[in-house]
Amino acid sequence: MPVYQDIFCIYQENIWKGIISLLWNILVGDKYMKKLRSNIGWLIDRSKYDREYFRKRYDKSANTISSWCTGKNYPSAPILWDLATLLEVKVEELYSFEEE
Template identity: 45%
Template sequence: MISLIGHWIKQSKLTRKELCEVFGVSQNTLSNWCTGKTFPTIPQAFKLAALFNVKVDDLYQWKEETKKPPLE
């Protein structure tokens, strides 16, 4: 899954610092949400979507995982 949260932050009038304060998270946590390293909770995702005026679905893009062949 590809996170689009960073894209929506750039499109919004809110700064990363302001978002950290709104959600009570560190800048590291917000950065992890933007890179897809970690994910916001479901309530946080809905709140993010509301702040950006988008649907929760718009926060991420699905990317098919490529399956590796089994080891012989």
């Protein structure tokens, strides 16, 4: 019985976090929200490497590399570090923030 109580408490806690998040968005709106924009595609286009090189290096599909470039999906942290090294930029330069 205690296991079920623990699961129920976790479930209730997650519901409250969701409710608080929803209320915050309703009250504050997107005033503080920023959109993460990928610079990976732009950086690859200006590097000595092409997208095919990165596809083979990371053993990913062309669609995955494309989604990294457009910001629809994000590479893992180790890949981000490697990308930054190959593209000769800091990791934080792979993405930028823009106001929505």
